[in-house]
Amino acid sequence: MTNNKVKIKTEKLDVFYGQKQALKNVNLEIFNREVTALIGPSGCGKSTYIRCINRMNDVIETCKISGSIKIDGQEINNKQIDVVRLRERIGMVFQKPNPFPKSIYDNVAYGPQIHGLADHKDKLDQIVQTSLKKSALWEEVKDRLDEPGTSLSGGQQQRLCIARAISVNPEVILMDEPCSALDPIATAKIEELMEELKKTFTIVIVTHSMAQAVRVSQRTGFFHLGNLIEVDTTDKMFKNPNNKMTQDYITGRFG
Amino acid sequence: MNLAILLLVVLFSTSCFFFGRKKIIKITSENKIRPNALPDYYGYYLALWCAIPAVLILALWTVFEPTIIKAIIINNLSSNNLSELNPDELNLVYQQIIALYAGNFTGTITEEIRLGAENYKSFLSIAEGSKIVILISFLMFTTLYAYKKLISNNKAREEVEKIVKAVLFTCSLVAILTTIGIIFSLLFESIKFFTTINIFDFLFGTSWSPQRAFVRDASTITPEEYNELKDAFGSVPLFAGTAFIAFIAMIVAVPIGLFSGIYLAEYASKKVRKYSKPIIEILAGIPTVVYGFFAALTVGPFFREFGERFGLEVSSESALAAGLVMGVMIIPYISSLSDDVINAVPQSLRDGSYAVGATKSETIKKVVIPAALPGIVGSVLLAVSRAIGETMIVVMAAGLAARLTINPLESTTTITTQIVMILIGDQEFDSPKTQSAFALGLTLFFATLILNYIALRFVKKYREKYE
Ligand SMILES: Nc1ncnc2c1ncn2[C@@H]1O[C@H](COP(=O)(O)OP(=O)(O)OP(=O)(O)O)[C@@H](O)[C@H]1O
Ligand SMILES: [Mg+2]
Numbered sequence: 001m002t003n004n005k006v007k008i009k010t011e012k013l014d015v016f017y018g019q020k021q022a023l024k025n026v027n028l029e030i031f032n033r034e035v036t037a038l039i040g041p042s043g044c045g046k047s048t049y050i051r052c053i054n055r056m057n058d059v060i061e062t063c064k065i066s067g068s069i070k071i072d073g074q075e076i077n078n079k080q081i082d083v084v085r086l087r088e089r090i091g092m093v094f095q096k097p098n099p100f101p102k103s104i105y106d107n108v109a110y111g112p113q114i115h116g117l118a119d120h121k122d123k124l125d126q127i128v129q130t131s132l133k134k135s136a137l138w139e140e141v142k143d144r145l146d147e148p149g150t151s152l153s154g155g156q157q158q159r160l161c162i163a164r165a166i167s168v169n170p171e172v173i174l175m176d177e178p179c180s181a182l183d184p185i186a187t188a189k190i191e192e193l194m195e196e197l198k199k200t201f202t203i204v205i206v207t208h209s210m211a212q213a214v215r216v217s218q219r220t221g222f223f224h225l226g227n228l229i230e231v232d233t234t235d236k237m238f239k240n241p242n243n244k245m246t247q248d249y250i251t252g253r254f255g
Numbered sequence: 256m257n258l259a260i261l262l263l264v265v266l267f268s269t270s271c272f273f274f275g276r277k278k279i280i281k282i283t284s285e286n287k288i289r290p291n292a293l294p295d296y297y298g299y300y301l302a303l304w305c306a307i308p309a310v311l312i313l314a315l316w317t318v319f320e321p322t323i324i325k326a327i328i329i330n331n332l333s334s335n336n337l338s339e340l341n342p343d344e345l346n347l348v349y350q351q352i353i354a355l356y357a358g359n360f361t362g363t364i365t366e367e368i369r370l371g372a373e374n375y376k377s378f379l380s381i382a383e384g385s386k387i388v389i390l391i392s393f394l395m396f397t398t399l400y401a402y403k404k405l406i407s408n409n410k411a412r413e414e415v416e417k418i419v420k421a422v423l424f425t426c427s428l429v430a431i432l433t434t435i436g437i438i439f440s441l442l443f444e445s446i447k448f449f450t451t452i453n454i455f456d457f458l459f460g461t462s463w464s465p466q467r468a469f470v471r472d473a474s475t476i477t478p479e480e481y482n483e484l485k486d487a488f489g490s491v492p493l494f495a496g497t498a499f500i501a502f503i504a505m506i507v508a509v510p511i512g513l514f515s516g517i518y519l520a521e522y523a524s525k526k527v528r529k530y531s532k533p534i535i536e537i538l539a540g541i542p543t544v545v546y547g548f549f550a551a552l553t554v555g556p557f558f559r560e561f562g563e564r565f566g567l568e569v570s571s572e573s574a575l576a577a578g579l580v581m582g583v584m585i586i587p588y589i590s591s592l593s594d595d596v597i598n599a600v601p602q603s604l605r606d607g608s609y610a611v612g613a614t615k616s617e618t619i620k621k622v623v624i625p626a627a628l629p630g631i632v633g634s635v636l637l638a639v640s641r642a643i644g645e646t647m648i649v650v651m652a653a654g655l656a657a658r659l660t661i662n663p664l665e666s667t668t669t670i671t672t673q674i675v676m677i678l679i680g681d682q683e684f685d686s687p688k689t690q691s692a693f694a695l696g697l698t699l700f701f702a703t704l705i706l707n708y709i710a711l712r713f714v715k716k717y718r719e720k721y722e
Binding site for chain 1: 607
């Protein structure tokens with residue numbers, strides 16, 4: 001493909017929630033400046049996988065992770081790593097839009113402020129503006145930046161959350177079913193946006209829509225019951241998968 | 256007797272329930288139709304129609320029976336040979352009649368009283384008899400009415416819904432009417448007070464010492480006397496004292512309560528939470544008297560000794576001791592409520608904050624607390640009104656001297672304390688001193704009302720902005 005530099009590499013990744021094993025020996029490489037789609041039936045561990053990458057699973061008390069997760073060759077699955085700094089580098093967009101109950105402006109300015117990315121107001125204004133422009137929301141909200149973020153429509157809220165994620169200039173954006181609560185028009189906008197974003201960011205997207213995976217991604221990984229069954233270029237996966245299960249899943253015969 | 260009747264009604268309506276249920280099952284299965292509601296509803300329908308009117312009648316009867324009997328007897332008395340007596344004297348005779356009937360009459364029994372007592376006795380038994388008859392016939396009537404409707408397979412489900420609604424409405428009406436009644440009684444007594452003492456002298460006067468008010472007859476006050484009098488009823492020191500003690504209490508309670516609420520909601524492990532929350536809530540269950548003597552016997556003397564060591568004059572009854580202990584009393588309200596509202600903030604907001612690399616305390620400070628703010632403000636205001644209304648601790652620990660001061664080491668007093676002081680012991684009911692308690696109560700009521708109103712406005716405005 002375009003370039004073959006590995007951005008994220010997981011090896012022998014096992015995840016447990018208490019006694020229950022949610023991921024089993026997952027080895028997966030995610031390439032730089034590409035969109036990687038993760039598909040699979042509900043409960044197979046897709047969310048669990050991407051939440052390992054920015055260590056969001058730390059929040060869950062019962063969650064135990066073993067194995068290796070490397071970003072740019074650096075191991076992040078250990079105690080020494082600075083989680084706060086890691087999450088600054090790896091942004092996340094959630095399934096349900098979750099803007100803060102603050103103004104549109106403050107929603108985007110939140111990250112840069114806590115990380116001290118802007119030393120004066122003009123710089124902050126500029127960051128907010130570019131983030132909103134990159135997330136294709138600027139034109140719609142530029143006159144109402146002090147209105148609450150929660151007053152936007154669902155699709156706008158989701159783009160606001162994307163703007164919030166890119167405001168701290170991350171290297172990777174993780175998206176967990178970002179369009180599942182949106183109508184087709186808002187979905188199309190966000191897909192368009194991903195096309196644009198992948199020029200600068202590495203994107204991992206979890207989706208239940210095969211069509212979406214085909215449209216936006218260059219690589220696709222298929223999970224089933226905690227196992228990574230197959231991963232390959234999206235082209236190959238959807239035209240000629242190696243595994244029978246993958247074949248069945250993408251043609252809608254199970255899952 | 257009433258209890259027996261009540262029991263009977265309950266028994267009867269319970270059997271109505273089973274009867275109605277059975278009946279509708281029988282009717283619908285015989286006619287092969289589907290009942291309009293579950294059989295239980297027909298049971299409820301019949302039972303409610305049986306019980307509610309009967310209980311209402313019983314209640315009304317019990318309330319009005321004594322008044323009516325009294326009216327009849329007094330009427331008899333005055334139309335007989337006692338017509339020359341005035342109402343007060345008639346009332347006295349009536350009391351004597353009742354006393355004789357009850358068998359604890361002392362004094363000479365006159366002919367009228369003896370006759371009256373006999374009358375009274377017969378009236379009572381007539382009333383009793385007619386009560387039972389009326390009640391039962393009424394009960395029969397309403398039950399029959401309901402039964403008629405039932406056998407025509409009416410929409411019992413909707414009907415029961417209506418009855419439930421009516422019952423709930425009545426209950427809220429009772430609550431509202433009582434409130435209004437209390438306000439009016441406050442208002443009337445206060446108006447009497449304000450006819451003696453000018454309302455502005457009351458609201459803005461800076462000296463409070465009602466024990467100086469010796470006046471009996473308010474209509475004969477000379478201007479000089481009034482000048483003396485108004486100095487007895489200046490309420491500013493009381494309001495200042497109340498606000499001051501409440502302020503000290505809030506200084507203690509808000510930070511500690513809020514922070515412990517945050518700790519419990521965000522940091523504490525499940526186990527810690529499980530044990531510490533009930534422990535904190537026990538604080539809320541301690542009677543305020545206990546806090547009161549804790550303040551008076553432990554905290555107050557401690558401060559005095561402590562102050563002495565630094566050469567400070569600390570009164571053993573001080574605003575500081577009372578406010579401090581009151582603050583401790585209020586902590587559980589704030590911590591428990593703010594714990595609840597913080598818990599109610601959706602996890603997704605926290606996740607959103609963590610995902611851009613915020614730490615836990617940043618997330619709490621910038622996302623969780625602002626989202627929970629309306630609830631937190633609400634809990635703080637609840638606590639403020641607790642503090643303002645609290646009496647016992649102040650009576651015991653802050654003293655009774657109405658003094659305008661901002662020195663927390665001196666004794667002060669509050670509105671509620673003064674109301675207690677005015678009303679304990681024997682009182683002339685229509686002296687300005689007694690009436691001043693009502694005026695204080697009314698003013699306090701308005702003050703809290705305004706406070707709550709402001710709080711609600713604030714919360715609402717905030718909600719509109721972010722929801
Ligand atoms: N917080 C948790 N505690 C315990 N078990 C969990 C937790 N989160 C997820 N699991 C379990 O881990 C497994 C994988 O869940 P995960 O959320 O990763 O699935 P998913 O592939 O994202 O599913 P979906 O497509 O429905 O979002 C599931 O069996 C789930 O029950
Ligand atoms: Mg998921």
